[in-house]
Amino acid sequence: MRDTLLGLSWHQIMLWACIFFGSLYWGMGALNQLITHHLMPALGHGRTLDPRPLGPGQQAREQTQSALSVLLFGVGSVVPWSFLQWGWARLAVNPSGWQIALEVAVLVVWNEVHFYANHWLLHTRWLRRFHLLHHRSVVVTPWSTYCFHPVEALMLGNVLLLPMLLHDFSVWALLSVPVFSIVFNNIGHSNFDFLPDADRDRWWLNGARRHHLHHACYHGNFGFMFPFMDRLFGTALPPDAAQAQIARHGRKP
Template sequence: MGQAFQSLSLPAVMAWGLLFFGGIYLGLGGLNWLLTRHLLPALGIGRILDPRPVTPEQLRRELLQSGGSVLVFGLGMVFPWGLLQLGWARFAVDPSGWRIAAEILVLVVWNDIHFWINHRLLHTRWLRRFHGPHHRSVVSTPWSTYSFHPVEAAMLGNVILLPMVLHDFSFWALASVPVFSLVLNNIGHANYDFFTGVSYSHWFAASRRHHLHHAAHAGNYGFQFTFMDRLFRTRLPADAADPQIAAFRRKQQARRAPVG
């Protein structure tokens, strides 16, 4: 597959990139929506984290912005392809299954480091305006996952470029990055606690932590894991969103209270 990718023409690379990123976004987002809005609640598994409503306008905005991100990611496939054409990067030749698995683990960790660094930069006063469109989704949804300004999409989308020039990764390890990245990011934006029995610091509580980032903003810049937020002391407390959610529930109760 690596040789086939390298031999593609420039227009073909961009076309396949658009199909790939658009397909995984719509497929995984739709599956997540079906699970968290219908199947899991009906089975009594997990719970909604933030009960505040999501408007149709928010969903339309997220889909529109995500379409722009798909364009950035898909057309941006010319950059890894270009590294291969220039000879600045190469695919591993006949890698073993163990090597592919080890490379995927390395890239999972790198993905978290890369995400934290870029996400933290996007919360600085110089770049905050490019992150603002994503944070308009105070209550996140599976469709929030790619809902970025093009500058943010470009920053997050270059995750494989540095690894490619430092090591001859297998094609399958590199191709796994956008897939596991979207899966984990989609879970993080689901506004759904899939594993209610685990602690807040557990790997499986990533959706709780990212829900708090959207509700309270200043902290929880990590992705799936917590080591970067622990290292730089940017982890939010587990009750960071309680005041906002409590205020919403008080308003609901006030509306339902009988008049007179």
């Protein structure tokens, strides 16, 4: 796999990366809807977090904008590939299973830190105009996951560059980042409470609850999937933060 990746041309890298990111986005989105709209309700488990209706044309807008993000991620993959070609970064040779597992764990934590920092910046007055496109989805869907302004897509999409300059990662660890990222992102944008017990808010699957609150309230809960960054910097929202907004919708005739 390592030699195959290094042997590709720049246009092959971009083509295969576009296919890779597109398959992740549309495949995981379809799987998410199957689970949250059919399987889980049939089992009588979980609940919808925000019952308010979607905005007009929301899902079509999300998928159209996400297609642009897929294109940007695909074209942008030539940057880390160039790091390897120029010798700025290297891939591990014959890594052990334990090394790959440890690298994936490190990248999961780094992804959380990187996302929190960039997400917080996107809520500052200098950059929030680029983030408002994503926040047009007040009630989230699985198709919201890549619905970014190009500036936001570039900010979030550079997550691998610094780690690659600091360590020789295995190709499998690097490829795991967009995979676990889309899985976590789909959970966060599922609008479905997989663990409705309020006392278990620390569970990672309750990232759906935390991110639903972020979209409903706009500020707070800047973390990606785990709560540790929000708790560290005091930006965590209480579990009932969106209760008033949802209740107002329920009182409408």
